[in-house]
Amino acid sequence: MTKPDLLMMGAYPDRDMEALSSAYRLHKRWEFGPEELSASARPLIRAIATRGDLGVDTQTLEILPHLEIIACYGVGVDAIDLDTARRRGVRVTNTPDVLNGDVADLAIGLALAAMRRIPAGDAHVRSGDWAKGNLALTPRLHGKKLGIAGLGRIGSTVARRFSGFDMDIGYYGRSPHKDVPHRFFDDLTALAAWADLLVLTLPGGAATQKIVGKEVLQALGPEGYLVNVSRGTTVDEEALLQALEARTIAGAGLDVFWNEPRIDPRFARLDNVVLQPHLGSATTETRRAMGQLVRDNLAAHFAGLPLLTPVI
Ligand code: 8YV
Numbered sequence: 001m002t003k004p005d006l007l008m009m010g011a012y013p014d015r016d017m018e019a020l021s022s023a024y025r026l027h028k029r030w031e032f033g034p035e036e037l038s039a040s041a042r043p044l045i046r047a048i049a050t051r052g053d054l055g056v057d058t059q060t061l062e063i064l065p066h067l068e069i070i071a072c073y074g075v076g077v078d079a080i081d082l083d084t085a086r087r088r089g090v091r092v093t094n095t096p097d098v099l100n101g102d103v104a105d106l107a108i109g110l111a112l113a114a115m116r117r118i119p120a121g122d123a124h125v126r127s128g129d130w131a132k133g134n135l136a137l138t139p140r141l142h143g144k145k146l147g148i149a150g151l152g153r154i155g156s157t158v159a160r161r162f163s164g165f166d167m168d169i170g171y172y173g174r175s176p177h178k179d180v181p182h183r184f185f186d187d188l189t190a191l192a193a194w195a196d197l198l199v200l201t202l203p204g205g206a207a208t209q210k211i212v213g214k215e216v217l218q219a220l221g222p223e224g225y226l227v228n229v230s231r232g233t234t235v236d237e238e239a240l241l242q243a244l245e246a247r248t249i250a251g252a253g254l255d256v257f258w259n260e261p262r263i264d265p266r267f268a269r270l271d272n273v274v275l276q277p278h279l280g281s282a283t284t285e286t287r288r289a290m291g292q293l294v295r296d297n298l299a300a301h302f303a304g305l306p307l308l309t310p311v312i
Helices: 014-023 058-062 082-088 100-115 118-126 153-165 188-194 214-220 237-245 265-269 284-302
Strands: 005-008 025-028 045-051 069-073 091-093 145-149 168-172 183-185 197-200 225-228 251-254 273-275
Touching: 014 025, 014 284, 045 284, 058 082, 069 284, 082 091, 091 284, 100 118, 100 153, 100 197, 100 225, 100 251, 100 273, 100 284, 145 153, 145 188, 153 168, 153 197, 168 188, 183 188, 188 214, 214 225, 214 237, 237 251, 237 265, 265 273
Parallel strands: 005 025, 005 045, 045 069, 069 091, 145 168, 145 197, 168 183, 197 225, 225 251, 251 273
Antiparallel strands: none
């Protein structure tokens, strides 16, 4: 059987590249721009493999007349033009659940690092400044009020992780979840005003764009901390930078930004923010599971079997 033609929007780990190249005829986008996809290759492409940070734009969708499926290496599909895919009858899959634990772990790490100032403590020891004196005391994390914006799969895992910190937990979402012992807020500003620590686990996309702006940050207040492990687009970044510079909020732990990886240089000049390069799911175990799920969804599609994790 001839190998189906697969357009890869970005590289995957070697393990996945080897497995995919044995089952598909690969067209690697990073070796040419979309407009350069040869006229002869375009009608051959039946599938796309992409990543959460890359997605698939409308122009690419429109030049592939026989596209059947897009498999996303990531849970977030906000960078994929789902409306055009749906209109074209193109299926889309993602990699949910396999990364919940790692993203939640990083949320804990960013909260502790920002509130207990772990990077500053590490630098204080490495520089030898410890011999000159101790760092200032910090606020504690345990026993404080945790607000979670978006109690989905990742948000629920975050709640479970933090429940070991004896924290009151409240959450914001479109509607309350049944059988959840946490306090529901239908207003994000009200949640921020109540919380000491606000963790963002919202999906990206137009519906949540800049949902955390000046008002929410002012409500979080000068002793409040923000952790973002969702998408940079959920935050009005100018408002956040001003809030950090002016100490309108106490600090933040950020794994996602606008314009990754070339983020606003003002972040690097701040000592009350901990920065990570979008590492939420970046563990060997999780990336291996994500790659396997991408391959299993593609294999199911070409075998005419039900998709494992369909989005549309
Ligand atoms: C990326 C993510 O997919 O799952 C997501 O939505 O953002 C990440 O897991 C990953 O960084 C690979 O690009």
